[in-house]
Amino acid sequence: MIKEHKESRLKEEVLHVISFMLNERQVTCKIKSSTVLLDLIRDHFSLKGTKPGCYEGECGACTVLINEAPVNSCLYLAVNANGKNITTIEGLVKSDGTLHPVQESLIEHGAIQCGFCTSGMAMSIKALMNQYENAQHVPGDIRIEIPTRNEIKKYLEGNLCRCTGYVKIIDAAEQLFAKEDQ
């Protein structure tokens, strides 16, 4: 009995110190082994823009960028954030408050209703822009052309929206690439 008690106390005490870039700011914190990145971002750093939807990797509301790539933060262990570069929806906005073109485009197209999916959508669209912009740099990788409407749809399959019917969200994304083409 005593031994068990000791063991469970030990368990609680094991914390990991991690350090990473969060929206271009170096941060350090102590976490439990099983903490997921979504909870860390929302509860420890009070960045509430990243939404908890299903906690099962299904809805994409919790999407953040890890080293520029989109990941479900609900299924990502915070331990593995150590040393990485993490961007949340709050990191898209410039320090003077100017919105990112992805956000502008979503607003312009009326692609937001209740807004619960919006941060995740914005992060996924931003990730697709990153992939497109960085495409030419990785040897052996498929060359990426400007994504077609169907490719945009395929890319956003992991982001569910219960309100808009998707058309306006896809319009918003498509227009960003049309702009890049000019």
Add this chain to the structure above:
Amino acid sequence: MDFEIINPATTLELLGTINELQSKHFRFGAGYSDLLMELKKKPEENLVVINLSQIKDTAFTGLTISPDHVRMGAMVTAHKIVMNEQLNKDYPVLHQAALTLASTQIRQVATVGGNLCTASPSGDIACALVALIAHCEIMDSTGKTKSIPITDFFLGPRKTVIKKNEFLNGVLVSANNKLSKNIYSAFLKIGTRRSMECSVVSLAYHIQTDDDGDIIHAGVAIGASAPTIRFAKDACDYLIGKRFDHIHQKEKEEFATKVLSYADPITDIRATAWYRKEVLYNLSKSIFE
């Protein structure tokens, strides 16, 4: 969900950790897209997770293409497979399987090792690798490796041959036959939704023909149709020597019947056993249509 985590940074440290933990209950964690869901549904007591995702060794994380084979470290992600031009060209079945796996976000983290070791009958990358008759490179805690054909890897749902002191280090796929002129290779997945779905049935095939159009190599695997992914050997043998573009209706039916003889599907929330068989039969015929 609660567990302790250990983060080895090299394969050597990993071996040490496995040795130290032999008397404890531990699991490996790679991309965590299966493991976290499993632990949330069914927490395990006194669990230690050995985190594979901070190991830097390229044998574990890299993808190398040499003249006689492709080697993927266990930590190669579905995203990495999708993005590789050579794999897309030489093994369309693998490219397509990786591309239909879950979503953009999950493909970033989901690994080849996780897809194989979770041993789900509906694992997409696993199904493609069975059709490609890949070899699994298993390492034990002394650092010794052995290579076994993937057809011997799965023992049942969620069960593989990997023992407690072992882990999957990588996967090898042989280069295509030097005489092969055309490759007919694809991954067909039927789900109740187009994406993000465990398949109702899946069929992976990789068929090579020579200059005359005769089939010189055939690999066909079925997913979500039996307790494990299965290699349809009789169906593959049946094709050898036939002209790919001259397969008659009767032969298509015989081929599909042979594929179906490997199926032993269940009825569950996604589909009935009857439906799975019908779909599989028609998918098999569709290869030649």
